[in-house]
Amino acid sequence: MNGHLNDCLICDGKLEYLDAAEEMECVICHKKHLNNVRCINRHYICDECHSKRGAKIILEVCRTTDSKNPIEIMQKLMAKPFIHMHGPEHHILTGAALLAAYHNSGGQLDLNKALNEIERRAKQVPGGACGFWGCCGAAISTGMFISIATGATPLSEREWSLSNLITSKVLRRISALGGPRCCKRNCFTAAKVAVEFTGEQLAVNMELPVDICCFFSPNNHECKGALCPYSPQHSNS
Known part of the structure; x- marks a missing residue:
């Protein structure tokens, strides 16, 4: 992960915000969470890892x-x-x-x-x-x-x-x-x-x-x- 990125910490892709939370797997710790945010390349990083x-x-x-x-x-x-x-x-x-x-x-x-x-x-x-x-x-x-x-x-x-x-x-x-x-x-x-x-x-x-x-x-x-x-x-x- 690089510092000071605006969007996805993996690929710097744009983030997308979902109206309803979905189950997502963190690409770093691999724990699953319900969340509303991921990047357009479907990378999700949980708050703890972020x-x-x-x-x-x-x-x-x-x-x-x-x-x-x-x-x-x-x-x-x-x-x-x-x-x-x-x-x-x-x-x-x-x-x-x-x-x-x-x-x-x-x-x-x-x-x-x-x-x-x-x-x-x-x-x-x-x-x-x-x-x-x-x-x-x-x-x-x-x-x-x-x-x-x-x-x-x-x-x-x-x-x-x-x-x-x-x-x-x-x-x-x-x-x-x-x-x-x-x-x-x-x-x-x-x-x-x-x-x-x-x-x-x-x-x-x-x-x-x-x-x-x-x-x-x-x-x-x-x-x-x-x-x-x-x-x-x-x-x-």
Whole structure:
């Protein structure tokens, strides 16, 4: 498997999205799953195989970085091999980058334990959740970040409320940008919302760059170009 591919990790063929799930066999681990996505050459890779090597890189970087800037951490991760243009590894990446930046900004948590937990939880969110569930994995991962940072459970009061509130705020911001999906765009948007939110609600002030510029558009067949706020075609704040 090569890094940063837009479509099929085996042949780079276009992906096709089925209205109804079918049983498919992963070409890597050969396990069978019900799924809605395969390439036009009928290659199917399960979420576990798609994100396995990327997840290891994500946790290694987030355990050692001293950055207080989640966008900086995300961009460093996105440039690594096995963090593909799109894919469920971004569900881990979003929350992990936020946890690392939060910890480095004075947020009180056991970072190693928190990173292991975000990996466990985020792996339960399938690829394509943005379109099939109507709830982007980057938004869900941001809710997980707040849940872990505050120790929320289904029986919590304020912590429960904050976890759900930030997910809704991220989804609102992501949906306003319109489709089609872009994992890079959605991660950056989630981070911006999370930095604002943690400063207001948790009094932990993470950092953001003056401009957020995405350099991954050449690998994204569906890039919105100048319509994306992170396009190299214009600066943003």
